[in-house]
Amino acid sequence: xxxxxxxxxxxxxxxxxxxxxxxxxxxxxxxxxxxxxxxxxxxxxxxxxxxxxxxxxxxxxxxxxxxxxxxxxxxxxxxxxxxxxxxxxxxxxxxxxxxxxxxxxxxxxxxxxxxxxxxxxxxxxxxxxxxxxxxxxxxxxxxxxxxxxxxxxxxxxxxxxxxxxxxxxxxxxxxxxxxxxxxxxxxxxxxxxxxxxxxxxxxxxxxxxxxxxxxxxxxxxxxxxxxxxxxxxxxxxxxxxxxxxxxxxxxxxxxxxxxxxxxxxxxxxxxxxxxxxxxxxxxxxxxxxxxxxxxxxxxxxxxxxxxxxxxxxxxxxxxxxxxxxxxxxxxxxxxxxxxxxxxxxxxxxxxxxxxxxxxxxxxxxxxxxxxxxxxxxxxxxxxxxxxxxxxxxxxxxxxxxxxxxxxxxxxxxxxxxxxxxxxxxxxxxxxxxxxxxxxxxxxxxxxxxxxxxxxxxxxxxxxxxxxxxxxxxxxxxxxxxxxxxxxxxxxxxxxxxxxxxxxxxxxxxxxxxxxxxxxxxxxxxxxxxxxxxxxxxxxxxxxxxxxxxxxxxxxxxxxxxxxxxxxxxxxxxxxxxxxxxxxxxxxxxxxxxxxxxxxxxxxxxxxxxxxxxxxxxxxxxxxxxxxxxxxxxxxxxxxxxxxxxxxxxxxxxxxxxxxxxxxxxxxxxxxxxxxxxxxx
Ligand code: IVH
Numbered sequence: 018x019x020x021x022x023x024x025x026x027x028x029x030x031x032x033x034x035x036x037x038x039x040x041x042x043x044x045x046x047x048x049x050x051x052x053x054x055x056x057x058x059x060x061x062x063x064x065x066x067x068x069x070x071x072x073x074x075x076x077x078x079x080x081x082x083x084x085x086x087x088x089x090x091x092x093x094x095x096x097x098x099x100x101x102x103x104x105x106x107x108x109x110x111x112x113x114x115x116x117x118x119x120x121x122x123x124x125x126x127x128x129x130x131x132x133x134x135x136x137x138x139x140x141x142x143x144x145x146x147x148x149x150x151x152x153x154x155x156x157x158x159x160x161x162x163x164x165x166x167x168x169x170x171x172x173x174x175x176x177x178x179x180x181x182x183x184x185x186x187x188x189x190x191x192x193x194x195x196x197x198x199x200x201x202x203x204x205x206x207x208x209x210x211x212x213x214x215x216x217x218x219x220x221x222x223x224x225x226x227x228x229x230x231x232x233x234x235x236x237x238x239x240x241x242x243x244x245x246x247x248x249x250x251x252x253x254x255x256x257x258x259x260x261x262x263x264x265x266x267x268x269x270x271x272x273x274x275x276x277x278x279x280x281x282x283x284x285x286x287x288x289x290x291x292x293x294x295x296x297x298x299x300x301x302x303x304x305x306x307x308x309x310x311x312x313x314x315x316x317x318x319x320x321x322x323x324x325x326x327x328x329x330x331x332x333x334x335x336x337x338x339x340x341x342x343x344x345x346x347x348x349x350x351x352x353x354x355x356x357x358x359x360x361x362x363x364x365x366x367x368x369x370x371x372x373x374x375x376x377x378x379x380x381x382x383x384x385x386x387x388x389x390x391x392x393x394x395x396x397x398x399x400x401x402x403x404x405x406x407x408x409x410x411x412x413x414x415x416x417x418x419x420x421x422x423x424x425x426x427x428x429x430x431x432x433x434x435x436x437x438x439x440x441x442x443x444x445x446x447x448x449x450x451x452x453x454x455x456x457x458x459x460x461x462x463x464x465x466x467x468x469x470x471x472x473x474x475x476x477x478x479x480x481x482x483x484x485x486x487x488x489x490x491x492x493x494x495x496x497x498x499x500x501x502x503x504x505x506x507x508x509x510x511x512x513x514x515x516x517x518x519x520x521x522x523x524x525x526x527x528x529x530x531x532x533x534x535x536x537x538x539x540x541x542x543x544x545x546x547x548x549x550x551x552x553x554x555x556x557x558x559x560x561x562x563x564x565x566x567x568x569x570x571x572x573x574x575x576x577x578x579x580x581x582x583x584x585x586x587x588x589x590x591x592x593x594x595x596x597x598x599x600x601x602x603x604x605x606x607x608x609x610x611x612x613x614x615x616x617x618x619x620x621x622x623x624x625x626x627x628x629x630x631x632x633x634x635x636x637x638x639x640x641x642x643x644x645x646x647x648x649x650x651x652x653x654x655x656x657x658x659x660x661x662x663x664x665x666x667x668x669x670x671x672x673x674x675x676x677x678x679x680x681x682x683x684x685x686x687x688x689x690x691x692x693x694x695x696x697x
Pocket of ligand 1: 102103104137138139140141142143144160197241242303322325327
C-alpha cells in the first residue's frame with residue numbers, strides 16, 4: 018500500500034477515536050448521551066474492524082482498551098461506620114493448619130480445642146454494604162478503600178435481590194448488611210461484548226452514573242456478613258446466615274458449618290469439582306470462626322480479621338514465550354526482573370508481563386530469554402512464571418546475566434545480609450541510597466502520593482513520571498510548591514484540571530503523623546509500624562529531635578519495633594537527602610500530632626510489660642486488651658515502666674530489675690482486676 022493511503026486510513030481512524038471519546042465523555046461524565054446505543058455500537062464496531070484489518074492502527078483511547086464503562090468520579094464518598102476489611106489468603110492445607118494454630122495460640126487454648134467454622138464459597142464479585150434503619154433500605158455503599166465507600170444507593174436499588182423494606186419483628190433496628198454483587202455466567206454470556214469478564218461487568222454496571230443503565234444488567238446479590246448493627250441478638254455466623262434468609266436475602270446455597278481441617282479440605286475439593294457447574298464465579302472458600310464471641314476476641318491485624326481466611330482455588334495458567342527480561346527498580350532500590358511475554362489470555366485477561374521475583378528465582382528455575390514457560394495468574398496477584406519447558410529450549414540459548422550495576426544510575430548492585438535469617442537476601446538492590454537514583458526517586462514519589470500515604474487524588478503514577486520528566490519535581494516537597502501556571506500550558510492540561518490538582522494537593526497539606534511516617538518510605542516501616550511509631554513518638558518534632566540526636570535506642574523500647582526497623586531508620590537518617598526531605602516537608606506541611614489514645618480508658622496511659630506465660634490469655638491478646646483500655650505495652654524494664662505483670666515461669670532478672678526501679682510488680686489476677694475496676 019502506498020504511504021498516502023496509510024496516512025488516510027490513520028486519519029480516518031483517529032477521527033473515529035476522537036468521536037467515540039466525545040460520546041463517552043458526554044455519556045459517562047455529563048450523563049447526556051449525544052447518540053443512541055445503536056449509533057454508539059456501530060461506531061465501536063467500525064473502529065474494532067479497522068484495527069483488525071490494519072494491524073498498525075492502535076490508540077490508547079480505542080474501545081479495545083477501554084473495555085467496559087469508565088468509572089465515574091462523581092459519587093459521594095461516605096465513611097463506613099465499621100471498616101470493610103479484606104481477607105488473608107491460604108493456598109494449601111499447611112496454610113490452614115497455621116491459620117488454626119494462630120487462632121488457638123491467640124486464644125491461649127490447647128491443641129485439641131475444636132474450632133467451628135462457617136465455610137462459604139467466595140464469590141468473585143463486588144462487595145457492597147447496605148444500611149437498613151427500622152427495616153428500610155437507606156444507603157448502599159461500595160467498598161472503596163475499605164474505610165470510605167461511594168454512595169451507590171440508587172444503583173443498588175435496581176437489584177431485585179436487595180429488599181427495600183423488611184417488616185419482620187426480629188429484624189435489627191439498624192444494620193449494615195454486607196455481601197457480594199455479581200452477575201451470573203449465563204447472564205454474562207447474553208450481554209454484548211462490552212466487558213472482559215463477569216466481575217468487570219458487575220463492577221462497571223454498579224458504578225454507572227445512570228441507574229437505568231444498571232437496571233439493564235441482571236445483577237444479583239448474596240449476603241454474608243454485617244458491619245455496624247444495633248439490636249441484633251445473634252451469636253453465631255451460621256445462625257446469622259439463616260436469619261438473612263428469613264429476612265428475605267439470598268445466601269450462598271453451598272455454605273456449610275464444619276470442624277477440623279480435614280473436613281475443610283474435603284469440602285474444598287468437593288466445591289472445586291463443582292466449580293464449573295455453578296452459575297457464578299467463585300475463587301475459593303472463606304472460613305470464618307463461627308462463634309461471634311471468639312471473633313470479637315480475635316479482632317483484626319492491619320486490614321484483615323484474625324478470625325477468617327480465604328482458601329483460594331488454584332490459579333489459572335497458560336503457556337507463553339519470554340520475549341525479553343526487563344529489570345524494574347522499586348522504591349527501596351530492589352531490582353525486580355520482569356518477563357515480557359507474548360501476550361496470552363489467562364482467564365479473560367490479556368497478560369504480557371510476568372514477574373520473575375528476583376535474581377535467585379531466575380537462577381533456581383534457570384529462566385532464560387526465548388524460553389517457553391507456564392504463566393499463572395491468580396485473582397489480584399501479579400502474574401508469575403511457574404516453570405520452564407526445557408524440551409522447547411533453543412540450542413543456542415544463553416543463561417540470563419543479572420545486572421551487577423543499576424540499569425538506571427549505574428551504581429553497584431548489592432545483596433544485603435539479613436541478620437534474622439543469617440543469610441544474604443534473595444533480592445539485589447541498587448546501592449545508591451534513595452533519591453540519588455532516578456528510578457528509585459520516581460518510585461519514592463509515587464509511594465508518597467499513593468492512596469495509603471498522602472492519597473493525593475488525581476496525582477497518579479503517570480503524572481509523577483510526567484512531572485519528573487519535565488523537571489517539575491525532584492523531591493516530595495516539590496509537590497507542594499508546583500508552578501501551576503506552567504502546568505496549565507502543558508499538553509492535556511487546562512484551567513479546570515489544574516484547579517482540581519491544586520485542590521487535591523492543598524487538601525493534603527494537613528496530614529496525620531502516622532501517614533507522614535509511612536509516606537517517607539523508610540524500609541521496613543509499613544503502615545502498621547508507622548502507626549506504632551506515631552503512637553509512641555506522638556509528633557514530627559520528636560522524630561526530628563531523635564534524628565538530630567542520632568540516637569534511636571529509645572525506639573527499641575516500643576513493642577513491635579525490632580532491630581531491623583531501628584537499623585533501617587538509622588540508615589534513613591544517615592542520608593543527607595532524606596534530612597533535606599524531612600526539613601523541606603516540615604516547612605510546607607502541617608503534620609498533626611498523633612491522637613492521644615483515649616486516656617479515659619481504665620488503664621489511663623500507664624505502661625505495662627509482661628514476663629512469663631499468662632493463663633488463658635495469649636501475649637497478643639493481653640497486648641490488645643491493654644491498648645484498647647488506653648494502656649501501653651513496652652519491651653524493657655526502665656523508669657518509664659509502671660507495671661510488670663508476672664505470669665508462669667517469669668524471667669527473674671526482669672523482676673529484680675523492676676523492683677530496683679520501683680516498678681509495681683503485679684500478678685495476672687491483679688491485672689485483670691484493674692480492667693474490671695479503675696486502674697489504680
Ligand atoms: S466476609 C471481614 N464472606 O472477599 C471479612 N467476604 O477478600 C471480609 N467475599 O471484600 C468479608 N465471599 O468481596 C466474606 N462469604 C464471604 C465472601 C466474601 C466473597 C469477598 C468480599 C471481600 C473479599 C475479601
